[in-house]
Amino acid sequence: MDNTYIPVQMKVENILIEDPAKTLRTFDLSFINSEDKERFKYMPGQFCEFSILGRGESPFGIASSPTEQDFLRFTVNRTGLVTNEIHYLQKGDEVGIRGPLGNWYPVEKFKGENVVIVGGGFAFTTLRSLLIYLLEHRKDYGEITVIYGARNPDLFIYKDEIAEWEKRDDLNLHLTIDKEVDGWNKMVGFVPTVVKELAPKAEKTWCVVCGPPIMIKYTLPVLVELKFPNDRIYTSLERKMKCGIGKCGRCNIGSKYVCIDGPVFSLEQLNTISEAF
Ligand code: FES
Structure with missing residues (x-):
């Protein structure tokens, strides 16, 4: 249409x-x-x-x-x-x-290189889309690492698929919850802390971050600290939108509209349009 x-x-x-x-x-x-x-x-x-x-x-x-x-x-x-x-x-x-x-994650640029996907809570939606896409074109990409955090184990979405992804040896999947709960034997800690701890290598690697604004805010500086260049860090800012087509004016960040200029932005782009990042 x-x-x-x-x-x-x-x-x-x-x-x-x-x-x-x-x-x-x-x-x-x-x-x-x-x-x-x-x-x-x-x-x-x-x-x-x-x-x-x-x-x-x-x-x-x-x-x-x-x-x-x-x-x-x-x-x-x-x-x-x-x-x-x-x-x-x-x-x-x-x-x-x-x-x-809106626009999309630049999967063409990722070809032949590693991809780190960092997600939080129910914002894993477009990251699921990206991950399935990369896995369907597995030969085209290097190492794929996923760091996915939720407040507690109940709040991960796509649990059946996560169980399948955990079995794959061509995918590094790290799950983390905010606080220790009985029966949880994976990582514990907020996403930015876990990213810092795991320290995925930045060389020939692209990173995509999507989650609650607070998670994005604290994860981006960690990636910069890990030496990911600003033009290799992407995030999606779909949170402020209403009309989706540049008419209602609700979604602006600096001089840009999230709905038509984004929702996907590199950190390099965000740094030029807003001091919030
Ligand atoms: S959502 Fe209405 S202008 Fe972007």
Whole structure:
């Protein structure tokens, strides 16, 4: 669909409840019209506006990878009116999707080199898209390291897939939780501290960071300290968006709009547009 104002109609194919408190649900959607499916080309890091007729819309990063052609995946944290309505959706319900919107992680630049993915909490959505994409093109990339943190073990999303990723010998996966809990035998500590401790090598390596703003804020300086060049550190700032197409003015950072200039920015770019980084 070329007109970004008009949503394409999609059907809820599957719903997965990600956490015991049921605040995180993952929705797999299928295209109702085959022409829409043909036209909808996206890359890891892009987002869509997810709408329910008469109930409003909200932006979410695409959690599926373009290599997964049968569905589009979104994981939704229940935080307000629209996300509450989305949580009421049942299998078979119809929804609208506007997109794909924004830019994407520069996977072409990553080719032949190492990639470190650093994620926090339920913001692992577009990082899942990126990771699946890299694993589907495994030969094109060097070492892949994932550092993924959550407040507690219940709050990791995609737990079944994490279990599968842990078995792979072509992926270094490090999971961490904020504070010790019974039965947890992996890492404990906040993501920036764990990144510092693991100290992934910066040489010929690209790093992608996505998570809560506070995690991003404290992780970026650690990566700089580890000698990652600013133009090899990428982050996604999808948090402030509303309309997704440069109209509402809600998402500006300095002179840029997150929705149309991002949501993916290198630290080099962020340093030029805002003193916040
Ligand atoms: S989300 Fe409206 S201008 Fe960016």
